[in-house]
Amino acid sequence: MGLANHLLGVAFAGYIAHVCHTFYTMAKIPLLEEGPEGALYAVKSSIPESILLDMDVYVSNRPGVRGRESIPWTAMARVATFENVTYDWRGNDGKDGSEEVKLSGDWIPDRFRSKNESLFAHVVLRKAGVKGHRKASNLLDHRVMDLSSFMIPQEERDGRHYLLDALVNRTYAEEVENSPAPVPRLSVPKKMEVGLIVETRPMDVRKLYQKGLGGFVDQKTRKLYLPIFMNTHATPRDEFEPVPAAGSPDALPEMTISFHKVGMSYWMLSESLLQGFEHMEDVMKVNEYDLDSFKMLLSGSSGPWRLLVVYGVSFLHILFEYLSLRSDFKFFKERTSFEGLSRGSIAMNMVMSLISCLYVLEQDESRIVLYFLVIRIVFSGWKLMKMSKSKDASLAELEEMQGITNDEVRCMKYLGLLLLPVVVAFCTYRLVNYKFRSWYSFLILSLAACSEVFGFVVMTPQVFLNYRLKSVEHLPWRALSYQACNTFIDDVFTLVIRMPEIHKFSVFRDDIVFIICCYQRWIYSGRRHQEEEEAKAAAPPPATDPARKKAE
Incomplete structure (x- = not known):
């Protein structure tokens, strides 16, 4: 067992080293090394350092291609402009130059919504302070990206409806039963990011080709034409908002466009990861919810640090989960x-873990959480089998523990009765105000919410046992410490990545229970030390050996 653990530890460390090396390779900038041959292979950015620029954002129903000569001006509508941005890491005001524009009202013209066609975002980079913003000589770059997606709104998926209304209103029930299958609707994200990829240092053209970036190099001018930074992954696909048809009285969804400057390392790393995510979704059939959750980390506002921190914390989560088990x-x-x-x-x-599994399956959300839940269920079943086969040391101890068990059940009963009105009110509120696929769906979702509410009730017996025994020495503290580390890591996850809403409540619940157990360990260990000192002081002095005393 010891050798297997060592081999597993070495394999895990090797895997982490391999991942770190891969990330470093993807993010390493192909800078030019000093030497006599350096000038032969040097290329620099096509945009001079510190030049003032303007960036315009347009929407259109025509895709177009990258390039200044292929811009469909007549089929575009300008929605945002970022003026006087500098091609360096500091803006005119000494800050990083980040800006934000919030789009509302009729920012998508009716002519782009009349045929329910896809929408595209066109970003044009031009020189600042010059007349004729459409003149080719004033334009520096143009890039286009898919802005919209055809999605079924969350409330319309799988025939969701108000269960209570369908039960008491026959007309509504018939409408639900005879309603046609939902049709995907034109939808847009809540947030989009644009910006500049800033890199002013000279680079080695050979290394650029090795990294697959040769297409951005102009061999005649020895210039590197880095693309405009665009990111629509800040909003997961299941949160895209539908766009009403032309002439509809419904208001258009709001969208925020953020401008950021990103480094070349971050851009290369994010592009490589996005290609990997697309491969995982198309070939490996990885869950869309999980992939979109990780794509959200590729935000230009936080740079690579947020992504690296989450990946590092994920490795720690796996490590502590293994050590805990x-x-x-x-x-x-x-x-x-x-x-x-x-x-x-x-x-x-x-x-409760079983209910959480059913909840994740019903919501069709994160599979990662599901895998950990299944492992915990199997392990808990093994522990119960092990405990059921154990035999107590004596009848007196059995009677004492039986009394504690009765008190444990009584404690759970009173706490359950205390929280029952809260649970009933919560479930009633969900039944009246939320749409569900079926009564089974409502039951699973309600049970999942109730299981987290009763989590305190479930964990209370152990706290109560510790209080009755005035000791915590019987607990597996090493395993609990690893579980606590995992819980605190989950706290970080709730702040930076998406996870099922019900699972978030269990994270903070575990924090509170572990803190209570730590407090019990502190007070009971001090009390035990005091009792040992008092017992030692009250003990009679050891009897003196008469033969030894006579010899003296």
Whole structure:
């Protein structure tokens, strides 16, 4: 077992080293090295450093291609302009030059919505402070990207409807039953990012070709034409908002366009990762929800640091999850008596994990969370089997633990009755105000919400047992410490990535329970030390050996 753990640790460390090296290779800028041959292979950015620029953002129903000569001016409508931006890392005001424009009202003309066609975002980069913004000599670059997607709104998917209304209103029930299948509608993201890829240092053309960037190099002018930065992945696809048809009284969805300056390292890394994500979705059939959650990390406002932190924290999460399971397994495998451990807490945690699995499957959301939940369910079942086969040391201990078990059940009962009105009110509110696929869907979602509310009830018996025994020595503290590290890592995840809403509540619940157990360990260890000192002081002095005393 020890050799296997060492080999597994070496393999994990090797995997992390390989991933770090891969990230470094993808993000390494092909800079020109000093030397006598450097001038032969040097290329620089086509945009002079610190030059003032204007960037215009247009919407259109024509795709077009990259280039200054292929801009469909007559089929575009300008929606935003970022003026006097500089091609360096500082703006005119000494800041990083980031700006934001919020689009509202009729920012998408009716002529682009009359045929329910795709929308495209055109970004034009031009010199600042010159007349004739459409003149080719004043234009520096033009890039186009898909802005819209045809999506079924969240509330219309899978025949979702108000269950209570369908139960009491026959007309509404017939409308739901006879309603046609939902049709994908033209939808746009809530946020879009544009900007400049800033790199003013000379680069080696040979290394650019090795990285697959030779298409951006003009060999005649020895210039590097980096593209305009565009990102529509800041909004996941399931959160795109539908665009009403032309002439509809419904208001257009609002959209925010952010301007950022990004480095070449971040751009190369994000492009490589996006290609990998597309491969995972098309070939490996990875869940769309999980991939969109990671694509959201490729935000120009945070640069590569947010992405690297999340990836690093993910590796730590896997490591601590493995260490927690291994320590917990070792603890239960070596023990023959489980006095002081709550069977009720383990069983109820197993049931709650099962409900969470059904919730994730019903929502068709993160598969990553589902895998960890399944592992926990299997492991909890093994622990319950192990505890059911154990035998207590004596009848007195059995009677004492039986009394504690009765108090444990009573404690759970009173707490459950106390929280029952809250749960009923919450479920009633969801039934009245939310749409569901079926009554089964409502039951699963309600059970998932209730399981997190009753999470405190489930974890209370262990806290109560610790209080009755005035000790926490019976707990697997090493495994609990690893689980606590994972919980704090989950806290970070709730702030930076998407995860099922119900799962977020369990994260903060576990934080509170672990803090209570740590407090119990602190007060009970101090009390135990004091009792040992008092017992030592009250103990009679050791009897003196008469033969030894006579010899003296």
